[in-house]
Structure formats: C-alpha cells, structure tokens
Amino acid sequence: MCGLLTTHQTPSRCNIGLKINRQSMIHINLSTSARVIRQGYWIVSPPNYKMSRVSSSFPAVPMLAASFSARQLRFVTVPLSALVLSFIFYCHESLLNTNATSIKFIPLTSSPKSSAKPLPVCTPATFQDDAEDLLPHTYRDDGILEVNPDGDHPIFELIELATARWKFKLSRASRTLDEAAREYVRRYNKRPPKGFDKWWRYVEKHNVQLPDEYDQINRDLEPFWGYHPLDLQQLRDKQELHTDTFTLGKNATSEISVLRVSFAHSTNNWKPEALLGGARSIMDILKDVQHELPPFRAVISPHDSPTLFSDYEVKKIALDAADRGAYMDMENIVPGERLGWLSGCSPSSPARQTKQTDSRSKKKAFIFDHRKAMDPCLHPQLLDNIGEFLIHPNPNPSKLMLPRFAYCATNMHHDIQIPTLSGWVDDILPRSDDPDWEGKVDERLSWRGSNTGMWHAPTTRWKSAQRARLVDFANGLNGTLKVLIPPKDGKRVGQGVEIPRSKFSPAMTDISFAGEPVGCHKETCPVLLLDYEWKKRQGAKERGNFKYIIDVDGNAWSSRFKRLITSNSLIFKATVYPEWLSSNFPFVTPLTSPRFLDRIEPWVHYVPVQVDYSDVYDALVFFRGGLYGEGAHPNLARKIASDGRDWSRTFWRREDVTAYVYR
The missing domain is CATH 3.40.50 (Rossmann fold)
Known part of the structure; x- marks a missing residue:
C-alpha cells in the first residue's frame, strides 16, 4: 500500500529457457521434481527438442536406476525431491561462472520477469519403479491434472510434489535484510520501497515466516506502475467520492483514521456502522506500525465482493507501459470489445476461443495449480456456476484500472486485495x-x-x-x-x-x-x-x-x-x-x-x-x-x-x- 507510488519500473512476464553453449535453445517445461525422479528422465534434453510435461514418447535419457516398489519409492520421493531441488538451487547460486550454460528470458504475458542468476545443467540420479508399468498423468496448462487410468492414483503424486515444493520454499527463505532486499530485486526487478528496513525489523521481531512470499502484492499493484503519479492521484481522488467507499489515511504525525465516508443510505440494507467494520479491522491490523508509515490515503470498498471488473486490453496497456518504465497516454486509451465477462480475457484464451465447456473437463481430474483453476479465462464454465458471475451476466468492464482496495478479488477483477481480521481466530476454544x-x-x-x-x-x-x-x-x-x-x-x-x-x-x-x-x-x-x-x-x-x-x-x-x-x-x-x-x-x-x-x-x-x-x-x-x-x-x-x-x-x-x- 505504501510502495504504490515509489517507482515506476516493473518486471515483464517471462518464460525461462536454457542456452547450451550459447547456441541451441532448449525450453524447460519440467514435469516437476517428483515426476522427473519417478520416471527416470534427465532434467535437460538434447538440443533442438522440447521437453513435454505429458509426453512419454519424448527421447529423454534414462538415468541409473535401482529397484523399488511403488510404495517404497514413495517414501524416498519427497525427501529426494527436496534434495534434488536444493542441489539444483545450489548449482543455481554457486556455479555462476560456467561458460557452458546461461539463462535466456523469453517474454510472455503470464509470469513476471526474473533476474535469476544462470542455472547450470544439474542431472541427479533417480530410481525406476519395478511395479506395474504405470503411465504418467497429464498436467494441463490450465492447472488441471487429467487422470490417466493406466497410472497410479494421482493424489499420491500431488501430495509428493506439493511437499517437495513447500520444503524447498522454506529452505530458501531470506534470513537477513540484505538477502530479502536482493530477493526483492530478483523477483520484481526494482529496489525495495523506502521503509523496507523498518518493515524487515517488524518481520524479525515477530518471527514472520516466508518473508519473501508477497507476490500477490506485486500482482495487484503492477498495472499501476504504468500510470503517471499525478494521473494516479487524480483517479484516487475521484474514487474517494465514489458511492460505497471509505477512505483511510494519515498525515506525517497523526494516527490512521477514517478520512472520508461515501455510503448510500441503507446500502443493500447495510447500515453505515456495519460497513465500517472493515475500516476498524484494518486500523487494528496497523495500529502497532502506524507510526512507521508515511502519509497516505487509501480508498476501500466496504463490501465482501470485488467491484472493479478489468478490461483485458486496458490492463494490457497498463502492464506494457509499466514494463517499459513508461506511462500510459490517458487521452488515447482504447478499450477492448464489449463482450461481458469475456472482456476480461485475452483474445487467445480458452474463454474467447471456445463457445462451450471443453470436453476435457469430463475426464477424471484434480487440481494441481489452484490459482489457475480459479481463472474463468482458462475455465469459462466458471462463469456459469459461480454467483459472482451469474448475478452480473453481461457487465461492462472499467474503462481504466482504478486504485481501490477490496477484501477479495477474482482473476477478472483488479481490486487491490487487503486482508482483514473478519473470521480470524487464534485457536478453536475450548x-x-x-x-x-x-x-x-x-x-x-x-x-x-x-x-x-x-x-x-x-x-x-x-x-x-x-x-x-x-x-x-x-x-x-x-x-x-x-x-x-x-x-x-x-x-x-x-x-x-x-x-x-x-x-x-x-x-x-x-x-x-x-x-x-x-x-x-x-x-x-x-x-x-x-x-x-x-x-x-x-x-x-x-x-x-x-x-x-x-x-x-x-x-x-x-x-x-x-x-x-x-x-x-x-x-x-x-x-x-x-x-x-x-x-x-x-x-x-x-x-x-x-x-x-x-x-x-x-x-x-x-x-x-x-x-x-x-x-x-x-x-x-x-x-x-x-x-x-x-x-x-x-x-x-x-x-x-x-x-x-x-x-x-x-x-x-x-x-x-x-x-x-x-x-
């Protein structure tokens, strides 16, 4: 919230590939550490081949193997996965001067730029299964695992992979301010905002875990780096007058307070006192650090649901401007075609390309990427079975990306998410x-x-x-x-x-x-x-x-x-x-x-x-x-x-x- 106007450089989204001997490009599309381990494939393939997440016909090179039953293998998979990940990360961090391998970033629209150091080719040994010849499941790019009837039960695999990821994440968390600042630069390609050291002191004092894992903040704020600060301030001032909002803020010496309220009378049968419950919760959250915060004004919606439906084309303009370190031309923004909820999706997305639910959804399937599974642009059937979308069947998106906070948002909205203590408990008592x-x-x-x-x-x-x-x-x-x-x-x-x-x-x-x-x-x-x-x-x-x-x-x-x-x-x-x-x-x-x-x-x-x-x-x-x-x-x-x-x-x-x- 405080870093919103600090700088206007922003990372571009990217894919990652390996460049072998500075000549042949290989796209790495890892199945996941456990999949690589259980199937016995090299992590990196020969030049000019693309490794597929789901293809069993890819000419990958089998590694040295030992015989384990399916369940015995399962006991070694998770710790071995964590070991492999740690080993590769060690290579990634320490074998930096190799002339054989370098990272090349391929701009995409799906993930932010990483300034990660070169990742050498690391190929740890794996094990092969001597049980039934079980075939791999399909990991789709929409976050869904399709079950192969000739494979093992996929939940074993999903738990193994998730456990390895979680352990790896915990192992690489920053331990010092210097590490946290470096990680911030690596992730977002810009320096931490002013006051980051004070924030870090709070994190250390209160033993806050995973001090690097705040990518949601960047996802929410990234489009606004494409606005000139004066334009953004004018938009915020207009939002303060918008019906059903309240404004929290402070000056250099005051405590945080409600600076403005703009509620319709008995809005949706809610009384103003009830609508300000979220304001009181946010002030309570920040009461111990408010003396460290700079002056600010934040416009917040009092309702449970998000209100700012994004226009894909407008959001893309904002992100592109931010990616260039430039500002949008506010006078020449051309909104996208009015297509109801589909206005929030890329023209190449499944939602815009298909008129009915993909038949793949009829197969047995589980979630492996929960965020992608929530995205209506990847899963257009969500528009037909969630109240958030059903109650507004043909909405028009916002003409601009508007700087307003809310308690939640879908992937179709650009409300800046701010948590409250609603429903929060420390424990189940008694x-x-x-x-x-x-x-x-x-x-x-x-x-x-x-x-x-x-x-x-x-x-x-x-x-x-x-x-x-x-x-x-x-x-x-x-x-x-x-x-x-x-x-x-x-x-x-x-x-x-x-x-x-x-x-x-x-x-x-x-x-x-x-x-x-x-x-x-x-x-x-x-x-x-x-x-x-x-x-x-x-x-x-x-x-x-x-x-x-x-x-x-x-x-x-x-x-x-x-x-x-x-x-x-x-x-x-x-x-x-x-x-x-x-x-x-x-x-x-x-x-x-x-x-x-x-x-x-x-x-x-x-x-x-x-x-x-x-x-x-x-x-x-x-x-x-x-x-x-x-x-x-x-x-x-x-x-x-x-x-x-x-x-x-x-x-x-x-x-x-x-x-x-x-x-």
Missing part, C-alpha cells in the same frame, strides 16, 4: 470442541451454511450458484456415480467404479442448508423452503466431530476458512477467490519462477477441489476409503489436517496479517 483426529467420529464430508452467493429470484440463475449446486450434488439420489477407488500397491487407478447415488451419497456426506432462506425474492423464498431441507446450524462442538469439512464461497471469499483450517479436521476448499494467501504452481520450473507460490500450499495444508465438485468424491474416497473403508489413507488425511492447523497457527497469526498490509 479445545474440547476440536478433538484430535482419532477423536473425530464422523467420517462424512460436512458443510452447513446459508444460501448466500447471489440474489435468488425468478429472473436469476440461482440454482447454478455454488451453494445450491453443492447441496444438490450431495443430496441427489438418482442415477449412479463413477468413483476412483484407490488401487492396491503399484496398480493402475482405472476408470472408476459405478456406485448407486442412493447408496453412496448419504453414507459419504452431511451437507445441507441451515436456518432459513435469505437473499431471496418473495416468490423464490417459498421455493427454497420447499426444495431443500433446512437443518439447524452446527455448533462448534458438533462441527468438531467431523474429520472432513468442505469450505465454499458465499457472497464472496469465505471468512470461515481461517476457523476451519485451525481445526484438526481435513479441509476441502472450492473457491474462485485467490485471496492474499493463494499459491501459484510454477509451471515452467520450480526453481527460478518468481511467481513460485505465496504463503500456503494446496495438498500440504488443505485439499483443493474444483468448483463443479467433480473431484470431491474421488478425493474424499482416497482419504477415508469407499463405503466399507476400502482404499483408505487415513494417515495422509491426518497429516494434512495436522499440517494445516500448524500452518494456521504459524503463518496466519495477527502479526502475519500486519506484515502483509504493512508491506
């Missing part, structure tokens, strides 16, 4: 309400909540919104389901087993609306009452009995996620809101991409699931087993639940929120 894993007696997947998400009326498509679909999904009894039952050691996962819904769903889920209908037209409220069972709300003690809980979006981001992940339950999360904690999978390479990930790791701290819920039962059965417990992996479930709770209490403290907003 602890007796949250038994340990063995003390949780109910193995069904649980959810209880209201029908928020959008306005329910005869003229809206509320039945397609995320919460109504979740309840319908879990309580439908007609037809059959095809579910992946985890195979025996070293066997193929197969196509799935057909099971009657009437037998499966009631045994596997306890999912229902609670209370009574809200947010509904007078004609639709009775329909909701009639069509759905409305159970009583869960208390903390009742909720604590469930081993598995799913978290889904409401009107916007889910404020209950902090409370849920602090428990001893395993959390499944379906969302389109990246939030300030979100992660980003390094599709190019996990070693040099500055957009490695931020502050949480899916498959280590929680289970990411698609918002169409097509993978929910497959993931649930992997952990808790089938109807009779067959194929269960309770130890893995317990570990992710435990690691999620530990993460929450170590990486999502009040001090961690302060460090984010302060920076």
Whole structure:
C-alpha cells in the first residue's frame, strides 16, 4: 500500500529457457521434481527438442536406476525431491561462472520477469519403479491434472510434489535484510520501497515466516506502475467520492483514521456502522506500525465482493507501459470489445476461443495449480456456476484500472486485495470442541451454511450458484456415480467404479442448508423452503466431530476458512477467490519462477477441489476409503489436517496479517 507510488519500473512476464553453449535453445517445461525422479528422465534434453510435461514418447535419457516398489519409492520421493531441488538451487547460486550454460528470458504475458542468476545443467540420479508399468498423468496448462487410468492414483503424486515444493520454499527463505532486499530485486526487478528496513525489523521481531512470499502484492499493484503519479492521484481522488467507499489515511504525525465516508443510505440494507467494520479491522491490523508509515490515503470498498471488473486490453496497456518504465497516454486509451465477462480475457484464451465447456473437463481430474483453476479465462464454465458471475451476466468492464482496495478479488477483477481480521481466530476454544483426529467420529464430508452467493429470484440463475449446486450434488439420489477407488500397491487407478447415488451419497456426506432462506425474492423464498431441507446450524462442538469439512464461497471469499483450517479436521476448499494467501504452481520450473507460490500450499495444508465438485468424491474416497473403508489413507488425511492447523497457527497469526498490509 505504501510502495504504490515509489517507482515506476516493473518486471515483464517471462518464460525461462536454457542456452547450451550459447547456441541451441532448449525450453524447460519440467514435469516437476517428483515426476522427473519417478520416471527416470534427465532434467535437460538434447538440443533442438522440447521437453513435454505429458509426453512419454519424448527421447529423454534414462538415468541409473535401482529397484523399488511403488510404495517404497514413495517414501524416498519427497525427501529426494527436496534434495534434488536444493542441489539444483545450489548449482543455481554457486556455479555462476560456467561458460557452458546461461539463462535466456523469453517474454510472455503470464509470469513476471526474473533476474535469476544462470542455472547450470544439474542431472541427479533417480530410481525406476519395478511395479506395474504405470503411465504418467497429464498436467494441463490450465492447472488441471487429467487422470490417466493406466497410472497410479494421482493424489499420491500431488501430495509428493506439493511437499517437495513447500520444503524447498522454506529452505530458501531470506534470513537477513540484505538477502530479502536482493530477493526483492530478483523477483520484481526494482529496489525495495523506502521503509523496507523498518518493515524487515517488524518481520524479525515477530518471527514472520516466508518473508519473501508477497507476490500477490506485486500482482495487484503492477498495472499501476504504468500510470503517471499525478494521473494516479487524480483517479484516487475521484474514487474517494465514489458511492460505497471509505477512505483511510494519515498525515506525517497523526494516527490512521477514517478520512472520508461515501455510503448510500441503507446500502443493500447495510447500515453505515456495519460497513465500517472493515475500516476498524484494518486500523487494528496497523495500529502497532502506524507510526512507521508515511502519509497516505487509501480508498476501500466496504463490501465482501470485488467491484472493479478489468478490461483485458486496458490492463494490457497498463502492464506494457509499466514494463517499459513508461506511462500510459490517458487521452488515447482504447478499450477492448464489449463482450461481458469475456472482456476480461485475452483474445487467445480458452474463454474467447471456445463457445462451450471443453470436453476435457469430463475426464477424471484434480487440481494441481489452484490459482489457475480459479481463472474463468482458462475455465469459462466458471462463469456459469459461480454467483459472482451469474448475478452480473453481461457487465461492462472499467474503462481504466482504478486504485481501490477490496477484501477479495477474482482473476477478472483488479481490486487491490487487503486482508482483514473478519473470521480470524487464534485457536478453536475450548479445545474440547476440536478433538484430535482419532477423536473425530464422523467420517462424512460436512458443510452447513446459508444460501448466500447471489440474489435468488425468478429472473436469476440461482440454482447454478455454488451453494445450491453443492447441496444438490450431495443430496441427489438418482442415477449412479463413477468413483476412483484407490488401487492396491503399484496398480493402475482405472476408470472408476459405478456406485448407486442412493447408496453412496448419504453414507459419504452431511451437507445441507441451515436456518432459513435469505437473499431471496418473495416468490423464490417459498421455493427454497420447499426444495431443500433446512437443518439447524452446527455448533462448534458438533462441527468438531467431523474429520472432513468442505469450505465454499458465499457472497464472496469465505471468512470461515481461517476457523476451519485451525481445526484438526481435513479441509476441502472450492473457491474462485485467490485471496492474499493463494499459491501459484510454477509451471515452467520450480526453481527460478518468481511467481513460485505465496504463503500456503494446496495438498500440504488443505485439499483443493474444483468448483463443479467433480473431484470431491474421488478425493474424499482416497482419504477415508469407499463405503466399507476400502482404499483408505487415513494417515495422509491426518497429516494434512495436522499440517494445516500448524500452518494456521504459524503463518496466519495477527502479526502475519500486519506484515502483509504493512508491506
């Protein structure tokens, strides 16, 4: 927030390639460390070949191998992955004067520029599997892993890769101010803002973990480096007068306070006092560091949902200007074609290129990159099944990128995200309400909540919104389901087993609306009452009995996620809101991409699931087993639940929120 007007240089997005002997270019498209290890391939291929993430026909060179069973190999894969990553990173940092290898950056529009030092060719030995000849799964460029029926169960692999990434990230975190400043320059190609040393003192004093992982801030602010400071200030001044905003700020000597309020009377039935709850939360977050902050004014939306829909063409102009170290010509900005939500997508994106859902989505699939899985430009079906998009079916984007803060944003919005303490808890108290894993007696997947998400009326498509679909999904009894039952050691996962819904769903889920209908037209409220069972709300003690809980979006981001992940339950999360904690999978390479990930790791701290819920039962059965417990992996479930709770209490403290907003 304070660094917004510090400088106007910004990194360009890039891919990474290796240049062998300064002649032949090889694009590195690593499958991931564990995939490389398990399949026994060289990390780098001969010149003039492109290594494919999914191709088994690529002429990669097999390495020295030893014989391990699938499960034995699994025990060495994760630590070996971390070792390999550390070894390569060591090469990356220390073997810098080689004449044989250099890094060449290929500008793209998907990831920011890295000023990483040259990465030598490092080819560690690996092991081959002597079990069934299992084939690789497909890692798509939209963040989805397509299941190969002739492969192992993919969740093993997803957990292994995520664990290796997380360990590697922890191992390379900056330990000193000098290291943090160098890492800042490496990631963003500009010097840290004034006051960075004071921020670092706060980080050190409060033992804030992962002090480099704030790429979300750069993602949010990057377009604004393309504005001249005076133009940006004028836009901010106009935003202060915008209905339904409040302005926080301070001068050189004052404390932070609410400087301006612009609310319509009883906006959406909310009273001004309630709308200022977020202001009080932000002031509370910054109270211990406000004396260190320079004068500022920040315009903030008081609502849960984002409001600034981005025009792809305008955003591209801003990013291009920032990339050149130049400023946009405000008088000659040409907006893109008015296409409703599609105006926020690149002309080459799947959303703009296809008129219906890609048939690939019908295959068994899991998320490996949660941020990409949230992107409607990559997954246009999201526009038809999330209330955020359904309630505004044909919106016009903002004519400019506007400097306004909000509590969340989708990939279609450019609201600058600022966390609050809404829903924040330090722990589940009393602890007796949250038994340990063995003390949780109910193995069904649980959810209880209201029908928020959008306005329910005869003229809206509320039945397609995320919460109504979740309840319908879990309580439908007609037809059959095809579910992946985890195979025996070293066997193929197969196509799935057909099971009657009437037998499966009631045994596997306890999912229902609670209370009574809200947010509904007078004609639709009775329909909701009639069509759905409305159970009583869960208390903390009742909720604590469930081993598995799913978290889904409401009107916007889910404020209950902090409370849920602090428990001893395993959390499944379906969302389109990246939030300030979100992660980003390094599709190019996990070693040099500055957009490695931020502050949480899916498959280590929680289970990411698609918002169409097509993978929910497959993931649930992997952990808790089938109807009779067959194929269960309770130890893995317990570990992710435990690691999620530990993460929450170590990486999502009040001090961690302060460090984010302060920076």
